[in-house]
Amino acid sequence: xxxxxxxxxxxxxxxxxxxxxxxxxxxxxxxxxxxxxxxxxxxxxxxxxxxxxxxxxxxxxxxxxxxxxxxxxxxxxxxxxxxxxxxxxxxxxxxxxxxxxxxxxxxxxxxxxxxxxxxxxxxxxxxxxxxxxxxxxxxxxxxxxxxxxxxxxxxxxxxxxxxxxxxxxxxxxxxxxxxxxxxxxxxxxxxxxxxxxxxxxxxxxxxxxxxxxxxxxxxxxxxxxxxxxxxxxxxxxxxxxxxxxxxxxxx
Amino acid sequence: xxxxxxxxxxxxxxxxxxxxxxxxxxxxxxxxxxxxxxxxxxxxxxxxxxxxxxxxxxxxxxxxxxxxxxxxxxxxxxxxxxxxxxxxxxxxxxxxxxxxxxxxxxxxxxxxxxxxxxxxxxxxxxxxxxxxxxxxxxxxxxxxxxxxxxxxxxxxxxxxxxxxxxxxxxxxxxxxxxxxxxxxxxxxxxxxxxxxxxxxxxxxxxxxxxxxxxxxxxxxxxxxxxxxxxxxxxxxxxxxxxx
Numbered sequence: 001x002x003x004x005x006x007x008x009x010x011x012x013x014x015x016x017x018x019x020x021x022x023x024x025x026x027x028x029x030x031x032x033x034x035x036x037x038x039x040x041x042x043x044x045x046x047x048x049x050x051x052x053x054x055x056x057x058x059x060x061x062x063x064x065x066x067x068x069x070x071x072x073x074x075x076x077x078x079x080x081x082x083x084x085x086x087x088x089x090x091x092x093x094x095x096x097x098x099x100x101x102x103x104x105x106x107x108x109x110x111x112x113x114x115x116x117x118x119x120x121x122x123x124x125x126x127x128x129x130x131x132x133x134x135x136x137x138x139x140x141x142x143x144x145x146x147x148x149x150x151x152x153x154x155x156x157x158x159x160x161x162x163x164x165x166x167x168x169x170x171x172x173x174x175x176x177x178x179x180x181x182x183x184x185x186x187x188x189x190x191x192x193x194x195x196x197x198x199x200x201x202x203x204x205x206x207x208x209x210x211x212x213x214x215x216x217x218x219x220x221x222x223x224x225x226x227x228x229x230x231x232x233x234x235x236x237x238x239x240x241x242x243x244x245x246x247x248x249x250x251x
Numbered sequence: 252x253x254x255x256x257x258x259x260x261x262x263x264x265x266x267x268x269x270x271x272x273x274x275x276x277x278x279x280x281x282x283x284x285x286x287x288x289x290x291x292x293x294x295x296x297x298x299x300x301x302x303x304x305x306x307x308x309x310x311x312x313x314x315x316x317x318x319x320x321x322x323x324x325x326x327x328x329x330x331x332x333x334x335x336x337x338x339x340x341x342x343x344x345x346x347x348x349x350x351x352x353x354x355x356x357x358x359x360x361x362x363x364x365x366x367x368x369x370x371x372x373x374x375x376x377x378x379x380x381x382x383x384x385x386x387x388x389x390x391x392x393x394x395x396x397x398x399x400x401x402x403x404x405x406x407x408x409x410x411x412x413x414x415x416x417x418x419x420x421x422x423x424x425x426x427x428x429x430x431x432x433x434x435x436x437x438x439x440x441x442x443x444x445x446x447x448x449x450x451x452x453x454x455x456x457x458x459x460x461x462x463x464x465x466x467x468x469x470x471x472x473x474x475x476x477x478x479x480x481x482x483x484x485x486x487x488x489x490x491x492x493x494x
Contacts, residue, residue: 149339149341150343154355156308156332157332157333157356157403158360159359163359244328245307245309245310246308
Protein backbone atom coordinates (compact mmCIF):
# COMPACT_ATOMS: atom_id res chain seq x y z
CA UNK A 1 0.00 0.00 0.00
CA UNK A 2 1.37 3.42 -0.99
CA UNK A 3 1.20 6.57 1.13
CA UNK A 4 -1.28 8.00 -1.41
CA UNK A 5 -3.73 5.13 -0.91
CA UNK A 6 -3.21 5.32 2.85
CA UNK A 7 -4.06 9.03 2.69
CA UNK A 8 -7.23 8.17 0.77
CA UNK A 9 -8.25 5.84 3.60
CA UNK A 10 -8.69 8.95 5.76
CA UNK A 11 -12.12 9.16 4.11
CA UNK A 12 -13.10 6.54 6.67
CA UNK A 13 -12.21 9.02 9.40
CA UNK A 14 -14.06 11.87 7.71
CA UNK A 15 -17.34 9.91 7.60
CA UNK A 16 -17.74 9.59 11.43
CA UNK A 17 -16.60 13.21 11.88
CA UNK A 18 -19.26 14.45 9.45
CA UNK A 19 -21.89 12.22 11.08
CA UNK A 20 -20.89 13.41 14.54
CA UNK A 21 -21.07 17.05 13.44
CA UNK A 22 -24.43 16.60 11.69
CA UNK A 23 -26.03 14.73 14.60
CA UNK A 24 -24.27 16.93 17.20
CA UNK A 25 -22.75 13.90 18.93
CA UNK A 26 -19.76 15.97 20.06
CA UNK A 27 -17.29 13.23 19.15
CA UNK A 28 -15.31 15.12 16.48
CA UNK A 29 -12.47 16.15 18.78
CA UNK A 30 -12.06 12.63 20.24
CA UNK A 31 -12.17 11.09 16.76
CA UNK A 32 -9.44 13.42 15.50
CA UNK A 33 -7.28 12.82 18.60
CA UNK A 34 -7.74 9.05 18.30
CA UNK A 35 -6.81 9.15 14.61
CA UNK A 36 -3.70 11.27 15.14
CA UNK A 37 -2.60 9.11 18.09
CA UNK A 38 -3.09 5.88 16.14
CA UNK A 39 -1.10 7.24 13.16
CA UNK A 40 1.79 8.40 15.35
CA UNK A 41 1.80 5.30 17.58
CA UNK A 42 1.61 2.79 14.74
CA UNK A 43 4.21 4.57 12.59
CA UNK A 44 6.53 4.75 15.60
CA UNK A 45 5.96 1.06 16.35
CA UNK A 46 6.54 0.20 12.68
CA UNK A 47 9.96 1.93 12.68
CA UNK A 48 10.77 0.51 16.12
CA UNK A 49 9.93 -3.04 15.02
CA UNK A 50 12.05 -2.66 11.89
CA UNK A 51 14.95 -1.58 14.10
CA UNK A 52 14.43 -4.44 16.59
CA UNK A 53 14.09 -7.08 13.85
CA UNK A 54 17.16 -5.79 11.99
CA UNK A 55 19.31 -5.57 15.11
CA UNK A 56 18.40 -9.15 16.16
CA UNK A 57 19.37 -8.25 19.72
CA UNK A 58 17.71 -9.97 22.73
CA UNK A 59 18.01 -6.81 24.84
CA UNK A 60 15.84 -4.77 22.44
CA UNK A 61 13.28 -7.55 22.35
CA UNK A 62 13.00 -7.51 26.15
CA UNK A 63 12.73 -3.71 26.07
CA UNK A 64 9.79 -3.99 23.66
CA UNK A 65 7.98 -6.42 25.96
CA UNK A 66 8.66 -4.20 29.00
CA UNK A 67 7.23 -1.27 27.04
CA UNK A 68 4.07 -3.26 26.23
CA UNK A 69 3.64 -4.35 29.87
CA UNK A 70 4.19 -0.77 31.04
CA UNK A 71 1.59 0.64 28.66
CA UNK A 72 -0.92 -2.11 29.50
CA UNK A 73 -0.41 -1.53 33.24
CA UNK A 74 -0.83 2.22 32.86
CA UNK A 75 -4.10 1.71 31.01
CA UNK A 76 -5.60 -0.99 33.27
CA UNK A 77 -4.62 0.45 36.66
CA UNK A 78 -7.21 3.24 36.41
CA UNK A 79 -10.02 0.67 36.65
CA UNK A 80 -8.48 -0.90 39.73
CA UNK A 81 -7.51 2.31 41.52
CA UNK A 82 -9.74 1.23 44.44
CA UNK A 83 -7.51 -1.78 45.09
CA UNK A 84 -4.33 -1.18 47.04
CA UNK A 85 -1.13 -1.89 45.11
CA UNK A 86 -2.96 -2.61 41.86
CA UNK A 87 -0.02 -1.43 39.72
CA UNK A 88 2.28 -4.18 41.01
CA UNK A 89 -0.47 -6.76 40.88
CA UNK A 90 -1.03 -5.97 37.21
CA UNK A 91 2.69 -6.01 36.40
CA UNK A 92 3.14 -9.39 38.12
CA UNK A 93 0.09 -10.77 36.28
CA UNK A 94 1.26 -9.56 32.85
CA UNK A 95 4.78 -10.88 33.41
CA UNK A 96 3.42 -14.25 34.55
CA UNK A 97 1.06 -14.53 31.57
CA UNK A 98 3.83 -13.57 29.15
CA UNK A 99 6.33 -15.95 30.79
CA UNK A 100 3.89 -18.86 30.88
CA UNK A 101 2.67 -18.56 27.30
CA UNK A 102 6.00 -17.76 25.68
CA UNK A 103 7.59 -20.50 27.82
CA UNK A 104 5.18 -23.06 26.37
CA UNK A 105 5.45 -21.71 22.80
CA UNK A 106 9.24 -21.60 22.77
CA UNK A 107 9.81 -24.56 25.09
CA UNK A 108 7.73 -26.89 22.94
CA UNK A 109 9.08 -25.25 19.76
CA UNK A 110 5.59 -24.32 18.61
CA UNK A 111 6.96 -20.99 17.38
CA UNK A 112 10.59 -20.19 16.50
CA UNK A 113 12.61 -18.06 18.97
CA UNK A 114 12.65 -15.05 16.66
CA UNK A 115 11.60 -11.45 17.31
CA UNK A 116 9.17 -11.58 14.35
CA UNK A 117 7.14 -14.16 16.28
CA UNK A 118 7.76 -13.21 19.91
CA UNK A 119 6.88 -9.52 19.63
CA UNK A 120 3.57 -9.71 17.73
CA UNK A 121 2.37 -12.67 19.79
CA UNK A 122 3.39 -10.89 23.02
CA UNK A 123 1.49 -7.82 21.84
CA UNK A 124 -1.67 -9.84 21.31
CA UNK A 125 -1.32 -11.67 24.63
CA UNK A 126 -0.53 -8.62 26.74
CA UNK A 127 -3.23 -6.61 24.96
CA UNK A 128 -5.79 -9.32 25.65
CA UNK A 129 -4.58 -9.65 29.21
CA UNK A 130 -5.02 -5.88 29.64
CA UNK A 131 -8.62 -5.96 28.37
CA UNK A 132 -9.36 -8.92 30.63
CA UNK A 133 -7.86 -7.07 33.60
CA UNK A 134 -10.04 -4.05 32.92
CA UNK A 135 -13.16 -6.22 32.61
CA UNK A 136 -12.29 -8.12 35.77
CA UNK A 137 -11.42 -5.07 37.89
CA UNK A 138 -14.51 -3.23 36.75
CA UNK A 139 -16.77 -6.12 37.71
CA UNK A 140 -14.90 -7.02 40.89
CA UNK A 141 -15.06 -3.55 42.45
CA UNK A 142 -18.75 -3.32 41.66
CA UNK A 143 -19.46 -6.86 43.00
CA UNK A 144 -17.58 -6.08 46.22
CA UNK A 145 -19.64 -2.94 46.73
CA UNK A 146 -23.03 -4.46 45.93
CA UNK A 147 -22.44 -7.65 47.91
CA UNK A 148 -20.86 -5.97 50.94
CA UNK A 149 -23.72 -7.00 53.23
CA UNK A 150 -23.45 -10.64 52.13
CA UNK A 151 -19.67 -10.58 52.53
CA UNK A 152 -19.94 -9.18 56.06
CA UNK A 153 -22.63 -11.73 56.88
CA UNK A 154 -20.21 -14.56 56.09
CA UNK A 155 -17.52 -12.89 58.20
CA UNK A 156 -20.08 -12.55 61.01
CA UNK A 157 -20.86 -16.26 60.79
CA UNK A 158 -17.17 -17.01 61.37
CA UNK A 159 -16.03 -17.23 57.77
CA UNK A 160 -12.56 -16.26 56.58
CA UNK A 161 -11.99 -13.40 54.09
CA UNK A 162 -11.41 -16.01 51.36
CA UNK A 163 -14.78 -17.60 52.10
CA UNK A 164 -16.48 -14.23 52.39
CA UNK A 165 -15.20 -12.96 49.04
CA UNK A 166 -15.69 -16.27 47.21
CA UNK A 167 -18.93 -15.40 45.41
CA UNK A 168 -17.97 -11.86 44.25
CA UNK A 169 -14.65 -13.28 43.06
CA UNK A 170 -16.16 -16.18 41.15
CA UNK A 171 -18.80 -13.98 39.53
CA UNK A 172 -16.20 -11.43 38.46
CA UNK A 173 -13.88 -14.07 37.01
CA UNK A 174 -16.75 -15.66 35.08
CA UNK A 175 -18.07 -12.32 33.83
CA UNK A 176 -14.65 -11.25 32.56
CA UNK A 177 -14.12 -14.58 30.74
CA UNK A 178 -17.48 -14.69 28.99
CA UNK A 179 -16.60 -12.24 26.13
CA UNK A 180 -13.48 -14.26 25.20
CA UNK A 181 -15.32 -17.58 25.23
CA UNK A 182 -18.37 -16.22 23.40
CA UNK A 183 -16.34 -14.51 20.68
CA UNK A 184 -14.45 -17.77 20.07
CA UNK A 185 -17.72 -19.60 19.56
CA UNK A 186 -18.63 -17.42 16.56
CA UNK A 187 -15.15 -16.87 15.17
CA UNK A 188 -14.98 -17.50 11.44
CA UNK A 189 -18.78 -17.32 11.24
CA UNK A 190 -19.33 -13.71 12.25
CA UNK A 191 -15.89 -12.18 11.90
CA UNK A 192 -12.52 -13.13 10.49
CA UNK A 193 -9.88 -12.42 13.12
CA UNK A 194 -7.57 -9.48 12.48
CA UNK A 195 -4.32 -11.40 12.37
CA UNK A 196 -5.66 -14.01 9.96
CA UNK A 197 -7.21 -11.36 7.70
CA UNK A 198 -3.91 -9.45 7.71
CA UNK A 199 -1.95 -12.52 6.68
CA UNK A 200 -4.41 -13.38 3.90
CA UNK A 201 -4.35 -9.79 2.56
CA UNK A 202 -0.53 -9.91 2.66
CA UNK A 203 -0.70 -12.98 0.39
CA UNK A 204 -0.14 -15.81 2.86
CA UNK A 205 -1.66 -19.24 2.39
CA UNK A 206 -5.14 -19.11 4.06
CA UNK A 207 -4.65 -22.59 5.58
CA UNK A 208 -1.38 -21.41 7.18
CA UNK A 209 -3.09 -18.21 8.37
CA UNK A 210 -5.86 -20.28 9.98
CA UNK A 211 -3.31 -22.44 11.81
CA UNK A 212 -1.64 -19.38 13.28
CA UNK A 213 -4.97 -17.87 14.17
CA UNK A 214 -6.00 -21.05 15.99
CA UNK A 215 -2.77 -20.95 17.94
CA UNK A 216 -3.51 -17.37 18.97
CA UNK A 217 -7.09 -18.21 19.95
CA UNK A 218 -5.95 -21.03 22.21
CA UNK A 219 -3.34 -18.76 23.72
CA UNK A 220 -5.95 -16.09 24.36
CA UNK A 221 -8.09 -18.59 26.27
CA UNK A 222 -5.19 -19.35 28.60
CA UNK A 223 -4.34 -15.67 28.88
CA UNK A 224 -7.92 -14.80 29.78
CA UNK A 225 -8.30 -17.49 32.44
CA UNK A 226 -4.88 -16.94 34.00
CA UNK A 227 -5.23 -13.14 34.03
CA UNK A 228 -8.63 -13.07 35.75
CA UNK A 229 -7.85 -15.77 38.30
CA UNK A 230 -4.40 -14.46 39.15
CA UNK A 231 -5.53 -10.85 39.44
CA UNK A 232 -8.45 -11.97 41.60
CA UNK A 233 -6.27 -13.98 43.94
CA UNK A 234 -3.77 -11.13 44.21
CA UNK A 235 -6.46 -8.48 44.73
CA UNK A 236 -8.87 -9.87 47.30
CA UNK A 237 -6.49 -10.01 50.32
CA UNK A 238 -6.03 -6.23 50.17
CA UNK A 239 -9.75 -5.81 50.86
CA UNK A 240 -9.27 -7.18 54.39
CA UNK A 241 -6.91 -6.47 57.28
CA UNK A 242 -5.22 -8.83 59.75
CA UNK A 243 -8.28 -8.82 62.01
CA UNK A 244 -10.27 -10.17 59.04
CA UNK A 245 -12.21 -6.94 58.83
CA UNK A 246 -13.45 -5.71 55.49
CA UNK A 247 -11.78 -2.46 54.51
CA UNK A 248 -13.62 0.34 52.82
CA UNK A 249 -13.03 0.30 49.09
CA UNK A 250 -11.08 3.41 48.11
CA UNK A 251 -12.95 6.06 46.10
CA UNK B 252 -27.21 -3.48 87.08
CA UNK B 253 -24.41 -4.01 89.58
CA UNK B 254 -20.72 -4.60 89.02
CA UNK B 255 -21.03 -8.02 90.70
CA UNK B 256 -23.27 -9.36 87.89
CA UNK B 257 -21.45 -11.71 85.49
CA UNK B 258 -20.51 -9.71 82.42
CA UNK B 259 -20.66 -10.81 78.79
CA UNK B 260 -19.15 -7.71 77.17
CA UNK B 261 -17.50 -4.72 78.78
CA UNK B 262 -16.34 -1.46 77.18
CA UNK B 263 -13.61 0.74 78.68
CA UNK B 264 -13.21 4.24 77.23
CA UNK B 265 -14.12 3.05 73.75
CA UNK B 266 -13.99 5.56 70.91
CA UNK B 267 -14.56 4.91 67.23
CA UNK B 268 -14.18 7.34 64.35
CA UNK B 269 -14.92 6.90 60.67
CA UNK B 270 -12.08 8.95 59.24
CA UNK B 271 -12.30 12.20 61.17
CA UNK B 272 -15.96 11.73 62.06
CA UNK B 273 -16.44 10.52 65.65
CA UNK B 274 -19.14 7.81 65.81
CA UNK B 275 -18.69 6.42 69.35
CA UNK B 276 -17.47 8.67 72.14
CA UNK B 277 -15.93 7.35 75.31
CA UNK B 278 -18.20 4.35 75.85
CA UNK B 279 -17.95 2.84 79.34
CA UNK B 280 -20.42 0.13 80.24
CA UNK B 281 -21.26 -3.55 80.13
CA UNK B 282 -23.83 -6.11 79.05
CA UNK B 283 -24.73 -8.66 81.75
CA UNK B 284 -24.40 -12.35 80.96
CA UNK B 285 -27.46 -14.48 80.14
CA UNK B 286 -29.79 -11.48 80.28
CA UNK B 287 -31.62 -9.45 77.65
CA UNK B 288 -30.26 -5.93 77.25
CA UNK B 289 -32.11 -3.57 74.96
CA UNK B 290 -30.34 -0.65 73.33
CA UNK B 291 -32.48 2.34 72.44
CA UNK B 292 -31.68 5.74 71.07
CA UNK B 293 -32.33 8.01 68.11
CA UNK B 294 -30.99 7.26 64.62
CA UNK B 295 -27.29 7.96 64.26
CA UNK B 296 -26.59 7.28 67.95
CA UNK B 297 -23.92 4.68 67.07
CA UNK B 298 -25.90 1.57 68.10
CA UNK B 299 -25.12 -0.52 65.01
CA UNK B 300 -21.47 0.56 65.09
CA UNK B 301 -21.33 -0.75 68.67
CA UNK B 302 -22.50 -4.17 67.42
CA UNK B 303 -19.84 -4.24 64.73
CA UNK B 304 -17.27 -3.56 67.46
CA UNK B 305 -18.63 -6.41 69.58
CA UNK B 306 -18.03 -9.13 66.99
CA UNK B 307 -14.84 -7.60 65.67
CA UNK B 308 -16.10 -6.48 62.26
CA UNK B 309 -14.42 -3.17 63.15
CA UNK B 310 -11.87 -2.19 65.80
CA UNK B 311 -12.13 0.81 68.12
CA UNK B 312 -9.95 3.85 67.49
CA UNK B 313 -9.08 3.69 71.20
CA UNK B 314 -10.21 1.90 74.34
CA UNK B 315 -10.77 -1.73 75.28
CA UNK B 316 -13.52 -4.24 74.56
CA UNK B 317 -13.67 -7.21 76.92
CA UNK B 318 -15.61 -10.28 75.76
CA UNK B 319 -16.24 -13.08 78.25
CA UNK B 320 -13.57 -11.61 80.57
CA UNK B 321 -10.83 -11.48 77.93
CA UNK B 322 -9.66 -8.64 75.73
CA UNK B 323 -11.29 -8.95 72.30
CA UNK B 324 -7.83 -9.12 70.66
CA UNK B 325 -7.14 -12.35 72.55
CA UNK B 326 -9.53 -14.20 70.24
CA UNK B 327 -8.80 -15.36 66.74
CA UNK B 328 -11.34 -13.39 64.60
CA UNK B 329 -13.26 -16.40 63.25
CA UNK B 330 -13.49 -17.96 66.74
CA UNK B 331 -14.70 -14.67 68.21
CA UNK B 332 -17.42 -14.33 65.58
CA UNK B 333 -18.61 -17.88 66.11
CA UNK B 334 -19.36 -17.03 69.76
CA UNK B 335 -21.71 -14.32 68.49
CA UNK B 336 -24.90 -14.58 66.51
CA UNK B 337 -25.83 -11.50 64.51
CA UNK B 338 -29.29 -10.89 63.06
CA UNK B 339 -30.03 -7.75 61.10
CA UNK B 340 -33.17 -5.80 60.24
CA UNK B 341 -33.03 -6.88 56.59
CA UNK B 342 -32.40 -10.53 57.53
CA UNK B 343 -29.76 -10.78 54.83
CA UNK B 344 -30.00 -14.16 53.14
CA UNK B 345 -27.62 -15.97 50.87
CA UNK B 346 -29.14 -16.85 47.49
CA UNK B 347 -30.65 -20.33 47.57
CA UNK B 348 -32.93 -22.31 49.83
CA UNK B 349 -33.46 -22.32 53.59
CA UNK B 350 -31.22 -25.35 54.10
CA UNK B 351 -28.31 -23.68 52.29
CA UNK B 352 -28.68 -20.67 54.58
CA UNK B 353 -28.84 -22.78 57.73
CA UNK B 354 -25.88 -24.88 56.59
CA UNK B 355 -23.62 -21.92 55.89
CA UNK B 356 -22.10 -21.56 59.41
CA UNK B 357 -21.10 -25.25 59.25
CA UNK B 358 -19.86 -25.13 55.65
CA UNK B 359 -17.58 -22.27 56.69
CA UNK B 360 -15.98 -24.70 59.16
CA UNK B 361 -15.80 -27.51 56.56
CA UNK B 362 -18.52 -29.38 58.43
CA UNK B 363 -21.99 -30.56 57.51
CA UNK B 364 -25.35 -29.68 58.98
CA UNK B 365 -27.65 -32.70 59.00
CA UNK B 366 -31.19 -32.19 57.77
CA UNK B 367 -32.56 -33.37 61.13
CA UNK B 368 -30.53 -30.71 62.95
CA UNK B 369 -31.78 -28.10 60.50
CA UNK B 370 -35.37 -29.20 61.09
CA UNK B 371 -34.84 -28.98 64.86
CA UNK B 372 -33.51 -25.44 64.46
CA UNK B 373 -36.56 -24.46 62.43
CA UNK B 374 -38.72 -26.01 65.09
CA UNK B 375 -36.86 -24.03 67.78
CA UNK B 376 -37.71 -20.77 66.05
CA UNK B 377 -41.33 -21.77 65.47
CA UNK B 378 -41.11 -22.52 61.75
CA UNK B 379 -42.52 -25.49 59.89
CA UNK B 380 -39.56 -27.88 59.30
CA UNK B 381 -40.95 -28.63 55.84
CA UNK B 382 -39.82 -25.23 54.49
CA UNK B 383 -36.22 -26.49 54.44
CA UNK B 384 -36.08 -26.78 50.65
CA UNK B 385 -38.00 -23.58 50.01
CA UNK B 386 -36.17 -20.73 48.25
CA UNK B 387 -35.60 -17.82 50.63
CA UNK B 388 -37.14 -15.50 48.03
CA UNK B 389 -40.49 -17.17 48.71
CA UNK B 390 -40.45 -16.52 52.48
CA UNK B 391 -42.41 -13.78 54.24
CA UNK B 392 -40.58 -11.08 56.20
CA UNK B 393 -41.30 -12.81 59.51
CA UNK B 394 -40.18 -16.21 58.17
CA UNK B 395 -36.95 -14.73 56.80
CA UNK B 396 -36.20 -13.16 60.15
CA UNK B 397 -36.81 -16.46 61.94
CA UNK B 398 -34.55 -18.29 59.48
CA UNK B 399 -31.93 -15.62 60.11
CA UNK B 400 -32.23 -16.22 63.88
CA UNK B 401 -32.12 -20.01 63.38
CA UNK B 402 -28.95 -19.56 61.30
CA UNK B 403 -27.27 -17.64 64.12
CA UNK B 404 -28.06 -20.56 66.48
CA UNK B 405 -26.13 -23.10 64.37
CA UNK B 406 -22.82 -22.07 65.97
CA UNK B 407 -24.45 -22.26 69.43
CA UNK B 408 -23.42 -18.67 70.26
CA UNK B 409 -23.06 -17.30 73.81
CA UNK B 410 -24.21 -13.89 72.69
CA UNK B 411 -26.94 -12.87 70.24
CA UNK B 412 -26.77 -9.42 68.67
CA UNK B 413 -30.15 -8.39 67.26
CA UNK B 414 -30.29 -5.20 65.23
CA UNK B 415 -33.83 -3.86 64.71
CA UNK B 416 -34.98 -7.34 63.75
CA UNK B 417 -38.70 -6.60 64.06
CA UNK B 418 -38.87 -3.07 62.70
CA UNK B 419 -40.16 -4.09 59.26
CA UNK B 420 -42.55 -6.78 60.52
CA UNK B 421 -46.27 -6.68 61.25
CA UNK B 422 -47.58 -6.67 64.83
CA UNK B 423 -48.22 -10.44 64.95
CA UNK B 424 -44.76 -11.34 63.66
CA UNK B 425 -43.21 -8.83 66.07
CA UNK B 426 -44.85 -10.45 69.09
CA UNK B 427 -43.93 -13.87 67.73
CA UNK B 428 -40.25 -12.94 67.53
CA UNK B 429 -40.30 -11.30 70.98
CA UNK B 430 -41.64 -14.52 72.49
CA UNK B 431 -39.08 -16.56 70.57
CA UNK B 432 -36.14 -14.46 71.79
CA UNK B 433 -37.31 -14.68 75.40
CA UNK B 434 -37.61 -18.45 75.05
CA UNK B 435 -34.11 -18.73 73.58
CA UNK B 436 -32.74 -16.65 76.44
CA UNK B 437 -34.44 -18.86 79.02
CA UNK B 438 -33.71 -22.18 77.30
CA UNK B 439 -30.07 -21.67 76.29
CA UNK B 440 -29.06 -18.88 78.73
CA UNK B 441 -27.82 -16.86 75.76
CA UNK B 442 -26.90 -13.23 76.36
CA UNK B 443 -29.18 -11.14 74.16
CA UNK B 444 -28.35 -7.60 73.10
CA UNK B 445 -31.21 -6.10 71.15
CA UNK B 446 -31.24 -2.78 69.34
CA UNK B 447 -34.77 -1.53 68.94
CA UNK B 448 -36.41 1.79 68.16
CA UNK B 449 -39.60 0.54 69.77
CA UNK B 450 -39.59 1.67 73.41
CA UNK B 451 -42.59 -0.49 74.27
CA UNK B 452 -40.73 -3.54 72.96
CA UNK B 453 -37.56 -2.53 74.83
CA UNK B 454 -39.52 -2.35 78.08
CA UNK B 455 -41.38 -5.62 77.55
CA UNK B 456 -38.45 -7.85 76.51
CA UNK B 457 -35.47 -6.32 78.31
CA UNK B 458 -33.97 -7.02 81.71
CA UNK B 459 -31.50 -4.17 81.27
CA UNK B 460 -31.18 -1.23 78.94
CA UNK B 461 -28.73 1.16 77.39
CA UNK B 462 -29.79 4.56 76.08
CA UNK B 463 -27.41 5.88 73.43
CA UNK B 464 -27.48 9.34 71.93
CA UNK B 465 -25.05 11.10 69.62
CA UNK B 466 -22.40 8.38 69.96
CA UNK B 467 -22.52 8.35 73.74
CA UNK B 468 -23.92 5.99 76.35
CA UNK B 469 -26.12 8.48 78.18
CA UNK B 470 -27.74 6.15 80.70
CA UNK B 471 -27.78 2.42 81.45
CA UNK B 472 -29.31 0.18 84.09
CA UNK B 473 -32.33 -1.92 85.01
CA UNK B 474 -35.18 -1.83 82.51
CA UNK B 475 -37.21 0.35 84.92
CA UNK B 476 -34.89 3.14 83.80
CA UNK B 477 -37.07 3.48 80.71
CA UNK B 478 -40.00 4.33 82.98
CA UNK B 479 -38.10 6.67 85.26
CA UNK B 480 -35.01 8.06 83.54
CA UNK B 481 -32.66 10.34 85.45
CA UNK B 482 -30.95 12.13 82.61
CA UNK B 483 -32.77 15.12 81.06
CA UNK B 484 -31.82 14.09 77.49
CA UNK B 485 -33.20 10.60 78.09
CA UNK B 486 -36.42 12.03 79.52
CA UNK B 487 -36.88 14.08 76.33
CA UNK B 488 -36.13 11.02 74.16
CA UNK B 489 -38.68 8.90 76.02
CA UNK B 490 -41.29 11.60 75.68
CA UNK B 491 -40.64 11.44 71.93
CA UNK B 492 -39.13 14.90 71.75
CA UNK B 493 -35.89 13.59 70.19
CA UNK B 494 -36.13 11.67 66.90
